[in-house]
Amino acid sequence: MEGFAAFQAPAVDEVFIALGTTLKVAGSQQAFRAVDFDAVLAMTKSARAAGARRLGIVSAMGADAKSSVFYNRIKGEMEAAVSRLGYDSMVLARPSLLSGDRSALGQARRSAEKFAATTMRLLRPLTPANYRAIEAADVAAALVSTLQNTPSGQKVLLSGEMQPR
Numbered sequence: 103m104e105g106f107a108a109f110q111a112p113a114v115d116e117v118f119i120a121l122g123t124t125l126k127v128a129g130s131q132q133a134f135r136a137v138d139f140d141a142v143l144a145m146t147k148s149a150r151a152a153g154a155r156r157l158g159i160v161s162a163m164g165a166d167a168k169s170s171v172f173y174n175r176i177k178g179e180m181e182a183a184v185s186r187l188g189y190d191s192m193v194l195a196r197p198s199l200l201s202g203d204r205s206a207l208g209q210a211r212r213s214a215e216k217f218a219a220t221t222m223r224l225l226r227p228l229t230p231a232n233y234r235a236i237e238a239a240d241v242a243a244a245l246v247s248t249l250q251n252t253p254s255g256q257k258v259l260l261s262g263e264m265q266p267r
Contacts, residue, residue, distance in 0.1 A: 160197065165180075201238070
């Protein structure tokens with residue numbers, strides 16, 4: 103976490119974090135952890151030190167600090183770590199497969215993800231809401247709305263709750 107320790111957030115009341123990578127892009131488990139755990143934790147600590155009292159954060163479906171699946175374990179460890187920082191209110195969004203225009207963000211095309219999203223779209227009527235692909239914009243809107251309506255405490259926002267009606 104040394105590389106992130108120098109980050110200082112400006113004075114803020116609330117913070118939203120949607121930072122993450124993939125194992126393939128990161129290239130190693132250590133590099134993945136540096137982004138999905140270390141960088142996220144550094145940002146949440148810095149924002150808290152700068153006065154933030156409310157936190158909205160995008161995690162992942164299946165996040166569990168005790169998971170045998172590396173990705174889910176790191177997301178769960180991140181959730182546990184940020185939960186201890188003393189935010190007055192916190193919303194953890196756990197979306198299913200995120201869909202949207204990644205090229206607009208300069209991200210590489212992910213053919214397996216595109217295939218999964220297309221398949222999920224075709225099977226949407228048969229798929230439980232928590233397992234449907236979801237647009238990143240829908241996650242963002244639900245996260246903002248839910249944090250505004252969560253005056254205190256912690257809420258886990260499942261993917262099905264973020265699906266448009």
